[in-house]
Amino acid sequence: MKRRARQFLNHIALPGLILLLFSAIGAFLLAGTHQLTAPAIDRAQRALLQSLLTQVMPTEVFDNDLTQARIDLPADPLLGLKKPGQGYVARQGGKPVGVVLEVIAPDGYAGVIRLIVGIHADGRLGGVRVVAHQETPGLADYIEIKRSPWINQFGGKSLNEPAPAGWAVRKDGGTFDYRTGATVTPRAIVKAVHHALQYFEREREQLLK
Amino acid sequence: MMISDASRDILYKGLWQQNPGIVQLLGLCPLLAVSNTVVNALSLGLATTLVMALSSGSVAIIRNLIPNALRVPVFILIIAVLVTVVSLLIQAYAQPLYLVLGIFLPLITTNCIVLARVEAFASKQPTHLSILDGIAMGLGLTAVLVTLGALRELFGKGTLFSGADLVLGEIAKGWTLTLFQNYDGFILAILPPGAFIGLGLLIALRNRLIAGR
Numbered sequence: 001m002k003r004r005a006r007q008f009l010n011h012i013a014l015p016g017l018i019l020l021l022f023s024a025i026g027a028f029l030l031a032g033t034h035q036l037t038a039p040a041i042d043r044a045q046r047a048l049l050q051s052l053l054t055q056v057m058p059t060e061v062f063d064n065d066l067t068q069a070r071i072d073l074p075a076d077p078l079l080g081l082k083k084p085g086q087g088y089v090a091r092q093g094g095k096p097v098g099v100v101l102e103v104i105a106p107d108g109y110a111g112v113i114r115l116i117v118g119i120h121a122d123g124r125l126g127g128v129r130v131v132a133h134q135e136t137p138g139l140a141d142y143i144e145i146k147r148s149p150w151i152n153q154f155g156g157k158s159l160n161e162p163a164p165a166g167w168a169v170r171k172d173g174g175t176f177d178y179r180t181g182a183t184v185t186p187r188a189i190v191k192a193v194h195h196a197l198q199y200f201e202r203e204r205e206q207l208l209k
Numbered sequence: 210m211m212i213s214d215a216s217r218d219i220l221y222k223g224l225w226q227q228n229p230g231i232v233q234l235l236g237l238c239p240l241l242a243v244s245n246t247v248v249n250a251l252s253l254g255l256a257t258t259l260v261m262a263l264s265s266g267s268v269a270i271i272r273n274l275i276p277n278a279l280r281v282p283v284f285i286l287i288i289a290v291l292v293t294v295v296s297l298l299i300q301a302y303a304q305p306l307y308l309v310l311g312i313f314l315p316l317i318t319t320n321c322i323v324l325a326r327v328e329a330f331a332s333k334q335p336t337h338l339s340i341l342d343g344i345a346m347g348l349g350l351t352a353v354l355v356t357l358g359a360l361r362e363l364f365g366k367g368t369l370f371s372g373a374d375l376v377l378g379e380i381a382k383g384w385t386l387t388l389f390q391n392y393d394g395f396i397l398a399i400l401p402p403g404a405f406i407g408l409g410l411l412i413a414l415r416n417r418l419i420a421g422r
Contacts (some may be wrong), residue, residue: 015279022283026290033294040301048304137245138365138396146372 053088053100055145056118056127061097062090071207073102078199080104080112080192087207096208097121099200105192109184110134113143117196121208128154128193133185140182143189150186153177159197167194216341223345229322230353231412236322239313240354241404245365248372250358251351253310253317258347260295260317264288265331265343272332284327285318292318309372322350357407365399367392 046067053066066088073085085102098120105113113133118126128151130143142148153176168174169186178186200207212220229235236257243253267287275283296314300307307314317323326346331339362369367389374384397403 011278015276018274018276018279019282019286022286026286029290030293033297037297037301041297044301044304048308136396136400138394138399 052116052129052131053118055129056116057088057090057098057100058126061120061126062092064089064091066090066100071099076199078195078202080106080195089207098126099207100126101196101200103192103196105188107184107188107191108133108135109140109182109188110136113185113188113192115189115192115196117193119197119200123158123197123201123204125154125157125193125197127152128189130189135185136182140185142179142182143185150177150179151189154193157193159194159201167191215338219338219342220345223342223347223349224352225349227346228349228353228415229325229346230350230357231408231415233322233325235325236320236350237408239316239320240350240357241401241408243310243313244354244357244361244404244407245399246362246372247355247358247370249309250354252306253313254347254351254354256295256299256310256314257317257320257323258344258351260288260292261323261326261343261347262340263291263295263343264323264327265339266336267291268327268331269334269336269339275332280328280332281324284324284332288323288327289318322346353408353411356411357404360407360410361398361403363388364395365397365403366394 049067057066069089069091071087071089073079073081073087075081075084079085079101081102081104085104087102088100089096090098090100098118100116100118103115103117105115111134113135114131115128116131117128120126129145130151133141133143135141135143142150145151162175165173166175167190169176169178169183169190171178171183172187174190176186176190223229227233230237230240239253239257244250264284264287268284292315295317296307299310299314326342330342334342359369362371367387369386369388371385398407
């Protein structure tokens with residue numbers, strides 16, 4: 001009986017205690033680092049979102065804090081969203097002057113392409129940016145602004161400019177440039193942006209409250 | 210400053226004789242995934258080196274307090290805590306680097322080279338040598354990563370140091386070297402197979418150098 005008690009102590013209780021001690025020290029360290037870095041991480045993330053949003057909505061036209069002006073977007077097929085998403089309303093002196101919408105192009109070459117689309121109150125595009133994608137590196141990644149200015153061609157376009165038939169890549173008779181060898185990707189983005197504009201047209205009242 | 214024989218031996222092993230990337234072939238998952246450009250490779254390599262130095266050092270300090278049976282769980286606990294601390298710090302103070310490294314930053318925890326050095330070296334050796342071993346092995350891995358990254362970026366895109374501005378900010382914007390103008394790119398080099406082929410060539414080159422002696 002005594003031997004079993006000692007065995008229990010040496011092989012189960014003591015190691016368990018040591019492991020508990022190390023876990024406690026680890027948890028303490030993690031909690032401390034989290035406390036220390038949480039404000040800085042929050043600031044960095046806010047700044048990142050801010051810089052992303054102002055690329056599709058020029059800072060001259062609004063004066064509110066976009067990152068704080070969130071609205072919920074429903075899972076609408078025109079936005080490509082399967083779950084509710086986020087939008088941001090730009091205001092000048094309290095008056096709404098545009099929105100930034102989270103949009104998904106569901107039919108990329110390698111899965112979905114996540115976009116943000118900035119639309120002025122008059123229906124003109126402020127700009128479009130790709131937020132996340134898995135398109136072929138080196139071939140279809142020219143949709144990223146850091147690799148090529150391709151995505152800038154959306155700026156200033158609207159539902160009527162070009163006319164509906166022009167909302168396609170040149171290969172399909174539209175007005176948008178693309179690069180040979182990677183047509184599926186720009187096709188998906190053009191379609192998603194066109195859909196986002198249609199959504200804005202339909203929901204304008206609601207979005208610009 | 211004189212370098213002791215033990216230190217020189219550790220550096221030689223980490224950087225060349227026992228190089229984790231092309232001799233021990235440990236920690237290949239991030240190596241193959243992130244070595245598509247020089248900047249990505251260097252960033253992950255240095256982050257891994259930092260974690261290896263810290264974890265080898267911490268384990269060496271407490272090496273006599275841990276019962277043999279508990280070694281591995283305690284080591285993994287220490288490595289996981291350190292990786293999380295480092296990734297929180299990077300996220301807070303170097304967000305662009307955090308975005309470049311993505312999932313491969315937390316995955317340093319599962320990089321077997323970290324646990325391998327802790328288990329094989331730091332659990333038996335004095336603290337200062339263990340830290341040096343972590344640094345030497347980390348730098349050895351970084352050197353292979355950067356070489357592979359340079360090869361893949363050069364053949365794949367015709368550039369070197371592209372994306373340096375993502376890590377170092379605006380000043381690095383002009384650092385990208387375009388070695389081939391109007392180069393169409395060799396996509397295979399950038400895709401995962403390029404990593405395997407490149408690594409194979411590096412291992413062959415090293416074997417050739419050794420056989421030549």
